[in-house]
Amino acid sequence: MPVMTRTYDCIIVGAGLAGATAAEALSVHGRKLLVLEARERPGGRGFSRAFGNSGEVVDFGGSWVTPWHHRIRSRCARYGVALRPRHPVTERRWFRDGALHRDGPVAAGDRAAHESALARMAAHSALLKSGLKTDHHGFDIADKSLSSYLDAINAPRATRDLVSAWWTVSGNGDKTRVPASEFLHSIAYWDGTPDGMCEVWADTLVGGVHALAAKMLAASGAEILHEAPVARVAHGDDGVSVTLRDGRVFAAKSAIMATGINPLGQIVFDPPLPGLNKAGQEAGHLGRAVKVWAKIEGVPAGIVATGGGSGIEWMFTERATPDGAALAVGFGVAANGYVPDMPADIEAAVARFFPEGRLLAWDWHDWNSDAYARGTWVAAILGQPQLHDAETWAPLGRLAFASSDIASDQAGWFEAAIISGEEAAAAVEAAI
Numbered sequence: 053m054p055v056m057t058r059t060y061d062c063i064i065v066g067a068g069l070a071g072a073t074a075a076e077a078l079s080v081h082g083r084k085l086l087v088l089e090a091r092e093r094p095g096g097r098g099f100s101r102a103f104g105n106s107g108e109v110v111d112f113g114g115s116w117v118t119p120w121h122h123r124i125r126s127r128c129a130r131y132g133v134a135l136r137p138r139h140p141v142t143e144r145r146w147f148r149d150g151a152l153h154r155d156g157p158v159a160a161g162d163r164a165a166h167e168s169a170l171a172r173m174a175a176h177s178a179l180l181k182s183g184l185k186t187d188h189h190g191f192d193i194a195d196k197s198l199s200s201y202l203d204a205i206n207a208p209r210a211t212r213d214l215v216s217a218w219w220t221v222s223g224n225g226d227k228t229r230v231p232a233s234e235f236l237h238s239i240a241y242w243d244g245t246p247d248g249m250c251e252v253w254a255d256t257l258v259g260g261v262h263a264l265a266a267k268m269l270a271a272s273g274a275e276i277l278h279e280a281p282v283a284r285v286a287h288g289d290d291g292v293s294v295t296l297r298d299g300r301v302f303a304a305k306s307a308i309m310a311t312g313i314n315p316l317g318q319i320v321f322d323p324p325l326p327g328l329n330k331a332g333q334e335a336g337h338l339g340r341a342v343k344v345w346a347k348i349e350g351v352p353a354g355i356v357a358t359g360g361g362s363g364i365e366w367m368f369t370e371r372a373t374p375d376g377a378a379l380a381v382g383f384g385v386a387a388n389g390y391v392p393d394m395p396a397d398i399e400a401a402v403a404r405f406f407p408e409g410r411l412l413a414w415d416w417h418d419w420n421s422d423a424y425a426r427g428t429w430v431a432a433i434l435g436q437p438q439l440h441d442a443e444t445w446a447p448l449g450r451l452a453f454a455s456s457d458i459a460s461d462q463a464g465w466f467e468a469a470i471i472s473g474e475e476a477a478a479a480v481e482a483a484i
């Protein structure tokens with residue numbers, strides 16, 4: 053196989069938002085860049101396309117931007133990507149005890165226990181936000197999985213189902229292995245309640261994040277190879293050499309690995325990554341959300357429905373379509389015994405949450421079996437926070453790492469991918 057002798061200042065592996073940000077930042081310094089992307093498109097877990105055969109473009113991966121996510125907002129303004137405000141929530145529905153309810157998530161008999169559990173969650177989320185890990189009774193908030201946390205606060209069944217539904221859009225991994233803090237941090241963004249979580253999801257990008265990533269990459273002037281999965285990275289004091297699965301080799305002064313942490317396990321490093329990085333490369337993260345779309349006739353936009361305990365546990369009729377139907381987004385988590393089965397799971401969720409509606413069409417992308425994602429957004433492993441820590445993933449000589457999975461702030465969000473891409477680019481710029 054030919055060895056490409058042309059030397060770049062930096063090879064960026066992965067054209068998601070972190071990789072695109074790194075390219076954008078290094079281009080300011082006039083660096084000669086090569087981006088190697090395994091897929092036929094940029095954007096990674098930011099991926100939108102038309103729903104079914106309709107003209108409605110929907111986000112199959114990441115979607116929402118919060119009011120404080122200034123980096124992505126400023127790039128949208130710079131590259132002419134419009135933002136669409138989220139439809140207001142006009143109605144709430146809770147599925148419990150085998151039926152759909154509109155008066156709250158729990159029955160009257162459970163109300164006291166439910167309110168106590170909610171109050172403790174709100175208090176614990178506030179403590180975590182202020183940097184504390186125990187409450188004044190000595191209750192340790194940070195050492196528990198979501199399952200053991202709910203046991204410890206004596207949450208009744210219906211409260212667990214409510215939390216489980218909102219977990220699909222927050223912690224999104226195995227409830228027995230992901231720390232409860234992933235959930236408690238998410239409810240702290242608003243009023244400390246599960247049902248308040250979506251209040252901070254302010255906008256989505258018209259055309260999707262991959263359109264923004266494509267514009268950022270084009271503006272960077274980087275050379276881009278699509279359908280170029282990287283198999284091996286040799287690194288040392290002199291630079292890096294990157295080998296594709298098809299045997300092509302590229303050399304550069306430096307490299308930024310912007311694949312996300314779960315796909316890193318498929319890449320061989322020479323020399324191997326040290327201690328914690330190797331452990332992180334092998335373990336990855338636990339995020340395993342299932343995101344689906346359904347076109348439903350006979351329901352308006354703006355309904356949030358939760359419950360069921362498994363399968364698609366959370367749905368939101370996100371927008372009305374021109375032909376009078378609604379497009380609903382739904383979430384579940386492929387863990388704790390739930391194995392996705394489409395379209396049966398979507399049919400079941402629509403029947404459960406929108407009995408007055410008729411399912412017209414459905415669509416989804418399976419990120420968990422996607423070879424270049426192998427999961428969704430980052431979910432930590434209980435007891436091993438350092439595996440996804442930005443400090444663990446600090447540059448190793450000429451090799452840097454960038455992804456929302458390992459960002460120093462806002463981990464898991466698009467904003468985190470940008471933060472991480474900026475930091476990796478600054479480190480590489482200093483090194484070369």
Ligand SMILES: Cc1cc2nc3c(=O)[nH]c(=O)nc-3n(C[C@H](O)[C@H](O)[C@H](O)COP(=O)(O)OP(=O)(O)OC[C@H]3O[C@@H](n4cnc5c(N)ncnc54)[C@H](O)[C@@H]3O)c2cc1C
Nearest residue numbers: 066068069070090096097114115116282311455456465466
């Ligand atoms: C279903 C879902 C819902 C989400 N919802 C939200 C949300 O509402 N708001 C939000 O802010 N975030 C959300 N996220 C998270 C957000 O999408 C991610 O945090 C962000 O897109 C990650 O960007 P990244 O650049 O770090 O990684 P990625 O986007 O994963 O980019 C990595 C790139 O590397 C490529 N790659 C992998 N392996 C190789 C290889 N061997 N060789 C070459 N290239 C390789 C991949 O193809 C990919 O293009 C969601 C994610 C998912 C999956």
